[in-house]
Amino acid sequence: MSDNKLTAEVAETKPAPPSRWNVALNEILSGSIIISILSVVLALVVGAILIVLVDPKVATASGYFFARPLDTLGSMWDSASGAYSSLFQGAIYNFRRPDFASGIRPFTETLNFAAPLIVAGLGVALAFRVGLFNIGGRGQMLIAAACAGYVGFAFDLPPVLHLVVAIAAGLAGGALWGGIVGLLKARTGAHEVIVTIMLNYVAFYLVSYMLRTPGLLQAPGSNNPKTAPINPNAILPDLLGTTYNLNFGLIIVIALTVLVWWILSRSSLGFQFRAVGENPNAARVAGIRVDRMYIYAMLLSGGLVGMAGIIQVLGTVPSGFSSGIDAGIGFDAITVALLGRARPWGVFFAGLLFGAFKAGGFAMQAAEGIPIDIVLVVQSLIVLFIAAPPLVRALFRLPTPLGEHKPVSLRKPKLKAVAR
Structure with a gap:
């Protein structure tokens, strides 16, 4: 041939x-x-x-x-x-209402439910991109809510300053609770899943104790495990007036979505996050401090997840909160992050979908049984x-x-x- x-x-x-x-x-x-x-x-x-x-x-x-x-x-x-x-x-929209203003009210309820889901999902998604599985949302939310709530009712500051300080305290609490996980992961190699599960229980019982202890979180003169009402100066302002249950927390969530997108897509820190998430050994060879990336990622993740608790304390239930403030959002955030493929805008729209499920589920039960x-x-x-x-x-x-x-x-x- x-x-x-x-x-x-x-x-x-x-x-x-x-x-x-x-x-x-x-x-x-x-x-x-x-x-x-x-x-x-x-x-x-x-x-x-x-x-x-x-x-x-x-x-x-x-x-x-x-x-x-x-x-x-x-x-x-x-x-x-x-x-x-x-x-x-x-x-979304109730066609049985007489006018547009009342018909669109269900959509505002969806946005109200979606805001904490989105920001908590962003925190979980950011950890995913670094190769970490953050299932400690419940604990991070509780600690952030306790910090923000305490500043909210225990201090008397000027209107704007009081709100800013309360939000900052909550972010610090959530970041600290997440940072513990990152520090243990970086220094000892402890698995973040085990640590976050344990910290969920620690946070729950710690906040429960403080809610039953006068002088800490329990409202003065009350025997119920509940805080005092939040000072009006520390309450998130309404976006569309008192007719709708929609507050300034939605604007904060949109801003944080843009910020997380910029960090992951446009910043050198985001590049290092993604490199560590793809292959930590190769990132280490390339000169990236993998241990530091774990700490930074969990600090940011804990702060973002904690923001969900802050929105609830300062916006949804300003009359006082109990240890059930998280209402399952910490675990729902994992679902939102998965549905959004750990992408900031994907998480945003996934949070809207799950917010619609929450808002519409009650209407479905009431109307159709x-x-x-x-x-x-x-x-x-x-x-x-x-x-x-x-x-x-x-x-x-x-x-x-x-x-x-x-x-x-x-x-x-x-x-x-x-x-x-």
């Missing part, structure tokens, strides 16, 4: 490179944004099935399914569509589908990312025998 014929035979076995458009389409269809959107869609579909299964009207109609099948199908549609319609009207637990199931399913991208790709027949393709064949190319 001549060399030219051998080269031609081998060249025939090599696949043609994909075109520019195929590569672009593959990146779009296999990207994280599409996976996140389809995960939400799948969770809503499964949620609709659960809504139908628990609706007594559907159960009644299914009793005579073979006699009148359309009645059962219509009841199933009415159940699912009615529930999601109530969810929309309770979270659907258990609020269904909303929690939908949230859990979103995380499940996001954690299993191959499952989502298989259900929607999406292409696999080009970098994950396996070779078509590992065997040597067969050469046809050529007669001399």
